[in-house]
Amino acid sequence: MKYDFDRIINRADTNCVKYDLRKQVFGNPDVLPMWVADMDFETPDFVRKAVIKRAEHPVYGYHFKDEPYFQSIAGWLKRRHQWEVPTEWMSYTPGVVCGFTMAVMAFTQPGNEIIIQPPVYPPFHHAVSSHGRKLVYNTLVDRGDGYEINFDQLAEQAKTAKMLILCNPHNPVGRSWTRNELLLLGEICLKNNVLVISDEIHCDLVLPGYKHTPFATLGHQYAMNSITFHAASKTFNLAGLATSTAIVPNETIRKTYVAYVEDMEAHLGNIFGKVSTQAAMTYGDEWLGQLLDYVQGNIDYVAEYLSVHLSKVKFHKPQATYMMWLDFNGYGLSEEELWHKMTQEANLGFNRGKDFGEAGSGFFRINLACPRATVEEAMRRLKSVF
Numbered sequence: 001m002k003y004d005f006d007r008i009i010n011r012a013d014t015n016c017v018k019y020d021l022r023k024q025v026f027g028n029p030d031v032l033p034m035w036v037a038d039m040d041f042e043t044p045d046f047v048r049k050a051v052i053k054r055a056e057h058p059v060y061g062y063h064f065k066d067e068p069y070f071q072s073i074a075g076w077l078k079r080r081h082q083w084e085v086p087t088e089w090m091s092y093t094p095g096v097v098c099g100f101t102m103a104v105m106a107f108t109q110p111g112n113e114i115i116i117q118p119p120v121y122p123p124f125h126h127a128v129s130s131h132g133r134k135l136v137y138n139t140l141v142d143r144g145d146g147y148e149i150n151f152d153q154l155a156e157q158a159k160t161a162k163m164l165i166l167c168n169p170h171n172p173v174g175r176s177w178t179r180n181e182l183l184l185l186g187e188i189c190l191k192n193n194v195l196v197i198s199d200e201i202h203c204d205l206v207l208p209g210y211k212h213t214p215f216a217t218l219g220h221q222y223a224m225n226s227i228t229f230h231a232a233s234k235t236f237n238l239a240g241l242a243t244s245t246a247i248v249p250n251e252t253i254r255k256t257y258v259a260y261v262e263d264m265e266a267h268l269g270n271i272f273g274k275v276s277t278q279a280a281m282t283y284g285d286e287w288l289g290q291l292l293d294y295v296q297g298n299i300d301y302v303a304e305y306l307s308v309h310l311s312k313v314k315f316h317k318p319q320a321t322y323m324m325w326l327d328f329n330g331y332g333l334s335e336e337e338l339w340h341k342m343t344q345e346a347n348l349g350f351n352r353g354k355d356f357g358e359a360g361s362g363f364f365r366i367n368l369a370c371p372r373a374t375v376e377e378a379m380r381r382l383k384s385v386f
C-alpha cells in the first residue's frame with residue numbers, strides 16, 4: 001500500500017497547539033506553523049481503526065496495560081533496533097517529559113547537579129531548573145562536520161553530578177549518536193556514578209543510512225545504570241494521547257521509579273494510548289518506511305533550496321528526527337530582529353533557537369513532518385524576506 005503524505009489536512013480549530021496557539025506564541029495568527037514536534041500527516045489508518053474500535057465500546061473506565069501491550073513494544077524494539085527487552089523491565093509512563101521529570105524527582109535531591117547537552121529540547125532544562133536541581137551544561141560542539149559531545153568537559157562535570165539526561169537521537173541538532181560516542185559517554189557516567197536517563201523518543205525516526213543505538217544495548221553495566229524512555233507518539237503522530245514507556249533494566253532502580261510513578265497516581269493512563277501504541281508497534285513498519293523516505297525528501301529539498309537561494313543560512317543535514325536546525329547568524333541581525341523578520345514579515349512559525357539554550361541564539365528549528373507543498377511555501381516565504 002502506498003500512503004499519501006502529500007495530502008493537506010486542515011488542523012485549525014481542533015485545539016491543536018501547533019495551529020490554534022499561533023497568535024499567543026508568534027503574535028501572528030497567520031504564520032505557517034512549522035514548530036511543535038508533531039506531524040501534519042494523518043495518524044496511520046491501522047492506528048485510527050484500533051482507536052475507533054475501542055471507542056465504540058460504550059464504557060471508558062479505568063484500564064491497565066496488559067502483557068500483549070508490552071509484548072508489542074518488545075517486538076518492535078527487537079525488529080527495529082535488535083534490542084531484546086524483557087517486558088518486566090517496562091512500565092507505562094504518561095509522556096516522556098513527565099517520565100524524565102519523575103526520574104529527576106525520584107533519583108536526585110534539590111541542589112544536585114544534572115547534566116544536559118544544549119542546544120537541547122527545552123523541557124530538559126525545565127525538568128531540572130523547575131525542581132530546584134542545578135543545571136550543568138555540557139554544550140555540544142560544532143566542529144564543522146556536525147555536532148559532537150565535549151567528552152573532556154563531561155569527564156570533569158561528571159565528578160560532581162548525579163544524573164545526565166541524554167537525548168538519543170538528539171533534538172534539535174539531529175545527531176544519531178554512534179555506538180562509540182555513547183560508549184564514551186556511558187563510561188564516564190558509570191565511573192562517576194551518574195545515572196543516565198536516555199530519552200529515545202526520536203529513535204524510530206533515524207533517517208535512511210543511519211542506525212539507532214539504544215543506550216542500554218552498550219553492555220550490561222551500562223544498562224544497569226540507565227532508564228530509557230520510548231514512545232510511539234512522535235513516530236506515529238499520537239502525542240495527544242500521552243503514552244510512553246519507561247525501560248529500566250536495573251531492578252532496584254526500577255522499583256524506585258515505579259513506586260514514584262504510582263505515588264504520583266500516574267501509572268494507569270488512557271485507553272486510547274494503549275490501543276494506538278499497540279497497533280503502531282504491531283503494524284507500523286511499512287508505513288514508517290514510507291514516512292522516513294518522504295521526510296528525507298523534504299530535508300533534501302530544503303538543503304538544496306538553502307544552498308542555492310539562501311547560502312547565508314548554515315545547517316547540517318539531520319541524521320534523525322524530522323527537524324532541521326538552521327543557523328541565521330550569518331545575517332548579522334539581533335535575536336529580536338530575526339524573530340520579527342521571521343514571524344511578522346515572512347509569516348513563518350519556526351521554533352526559536354534560544355529556547356533550546358544560549359547555544360541556539362540566532363538559530364531556528366523547522367519541523368519538516370508536513371506535505372512537500374508546505375515546505376515549498378516555507379522556502380518561498382524565507383527567500384522573499386531573507
Ligand SMILES: Cc1ncc(COP(=O)(O)O)c(C=O)c1O
Binds near residue numbers: 121
Ligand atoms: C526529545 C523529546 N523528548 C520528549 C518529547 C515529548 O514527549 P512527550 O510528549 O511524550 O512528553 C519531545 C517532543 O518533541 C522531544 O523532542
